[in-house]
Amino acid sequence: MYKVFQYSTKRLCYSSTGTWNSYEYLPMGYVSDTLTKEGWYFSIVHNGSWHWEIGDSRDQLYLQLSGPTEVENHWYRELLPGESFESVHAAIAMTTESFEDAVAQMMVWRRTMRRKNADNEKLPIIFNDFMNCLGGDPSEEKEYPLIDAAAEIGCEYFTIDAGWYARGSWWSRVGEWEPAKERWPNGIHKVLSYIREKGMIPGLWLEIEVMGIHCPIANQLPDDWFFMRHGKRVIDHGRYQLDFRNPAVREFADGVIRRLVEEYGAGYIKMDYNINAGIGTQRAADSAGDGLLSHNRAYLEWLDHIFIIYPDLIIENCGSGGMRINDALLTRHSIQSSSDQTEYTAYAAISAAAPAAVTPEQNAVWSYPLFDADLEQTAFNMVNAMTMRIHQSGHLARLAAENKVLIKEALDYYKGCRHLIGSSFPFWPLGMPAFDDKRFSLGFYNEECAHLALWRVEDEGDCVIIPLDGCKKKIREVRLVYPKDLPCSWEYRKKENCLAVSQPAKSARLFQIIYA
Structure with a gap:
């Protein structure tokens, strides 16, 4: 046939x-x-x-x-x-x-x-002043109340985000990375020293790969510092792209890192990246794509070089949130920004799905309750982040006392269980979450116990049944560990090996699962 x-x-x-x-x-x-x-x-x-x-x-x-x-x-x-x-x-x-x-x-x-590092073992709690807080407009006057409030609730790192280097509008002027005297009349080192006095390690925002088109030094530099196409510098969103194939560019970047760490005292750098330089650079390359590939590899070599010099420095990988999540960078960086989503209920689905792509001990999730948040909104924010890496933000100094108590409750519990995160593996009892799902869950199991986060974004409805086979072990009991005092009813049904939970609308809860 x-x-x-x-x-x-x-x-x-x-x-x-x-x-x-x-x-x-x-x-x-x-x-x-x-x-x-x-x-x-x-x-x-x-x-x-x-x-x-x-x-x-x-x-x-x-x-x-x-x-x-x-x-x-x-x-x-x-x-x-x-x-x-x-x-x-x-x-x-x-x-x-x-x-x-x-x-x-x-x-x-x-x-x-990945690179061996202490950050993925200790998992310190990081406060960052950007999201639903200062939004890129920091100053000495604004930082001190936030520093006090962050120390009070138990944060261990305090990062000053974008804007510290310029007065007024700064987007197209970035590139020198010197503190703006108008924002820090007594010097930025004084504020960073105060952060250390309060028991936290200071951090600064940086976008080392770009230079604004209006940066004072940009026109003084030769074209071979930048991506070039058709004989002109590549511009995206008001910035030039620096070409890390050029040894002079890497030397300049070395000097910026040295100044932030050795002169200002930063122990954390939020390395952001907010442009897309397109197909690449034609300068000294067989094609634009080949110029880009060589630049990509040169940038990784530069990162390796920096971590050799400063092995304890934490450098967060951020690209307008999660625009550069990849395993090449995550073999170097110990922490990855998962998103710049500003709506906490929308962030929940991102948080719940992210462990499919990033290890939980590297996956940073914002918790950023607004200053007028109620208790459920605050708890929802905290559950978004508690099973991974907490990026705390929001106007802590303006939050109601009861909200600060609720945040501290979450951070205290996190400090007691974070040693398990680096050996945990995810499971999704209700399936992988989609962005518009109204109910979803994320679990993590390890040899000692398991944790389960459950979100209800929809209006109040029937109780949800959550199968627990993903825990991998026999279960003795299930406990609600956060928030302990907000409304929730649950029952572990041993015969069916499932958890039945009823909770309010737009709420999130965290359970601990104890093995038999």
Whole structure:
């Protein structure tokens, strides 16, 4: 019998081009066979352009993982005789069990491959003055009440976010990274010293890869400091992109870090990145995409160099929140901003889904109750962050006393259980959350116990039944651990191995699951 092969030329393709390489999709994914239950979780380990596709060839499917390509990402490099090229790397976790099993396998790989550091063991609580707080307009007068309030509730790091380096509007003027005298009449070092006096380590915001088009030194620098296309400097959102292939750029960046750490006393840097420099740079490259790839690799080498000089310095990876979540950067950085979402109920779904892509001990989640928040809103904010890394914010000095008590209750509990986070693995009893879901949950299990966060974004309704098979062990009891004094009723049903919970509308609760 003659067999006719049937196949198509259709591909399912996903790509990202530029320096914001997770602004639409993360450079990772999961494909599975619903019949055999075989699944592949993959990650393209790169901080620049990437491409992956799945398609059919004859009688089988294929999965292609790639860094930049010519067709999708404007990448081309010519190799001369004797030259070689190494592609970007990829990691793959295979499973015949479930997506959660693949996530756990990938999490083991991530914990093995990343830079060894104390931050992922200690998990200090970080206050940052930006979100729903000062919003990029800090000053000496505004910081002191916040510093006092952050120390009072138990924060361990205090970060001054954007704006410390300029008077008035600063977006297109960034690049010198010198304190603005108008904001710090007595010197920024005095404020950072006060943070240390209050028992916290100070931090500063930085965006080292860009220089504003109106920065006073930008026109004094040669073009080879910047991304170039068509003979002109690349501009995005009022900024130039610095080219880290240039040794002079790396030397300049070294000097900025040295000044922040050694002169000002910063022990934490929020490394932000708020532009997308597009397809790359044509200067000294076979293609714009090749210039970008070489810059990406040079930037990683610079990060490695900085961590050798300052091994205890914490540098947060941030790109307008989570626009640069990738395993190339996360093998270096100990902490990753998950989002700049400003609505706490919308943030919940992001927080609940994020451990599929980032280890919980690296995943920073904002908790930022507004100054007029009620108790449920405050508790909701805290549950968003309590199973991972807490980025505390909001106008703490203006919060009602009862709200500050509720925040301190969360931070105190967190300090008692955070040593377990770095050995925990996630599970999703109600399935992976979608952005518009009204009920969802996130659990973490380890050898000692498990924790389960439960969110109810919708109006009040029936109780929700949460299966607990994801805990992996026999359960003795379930406890509500936060918030302890707000309305909630629950019952652990041992026979069905599930938890039945009734809670108010727009509320979040955290449970501890005790093993038998």
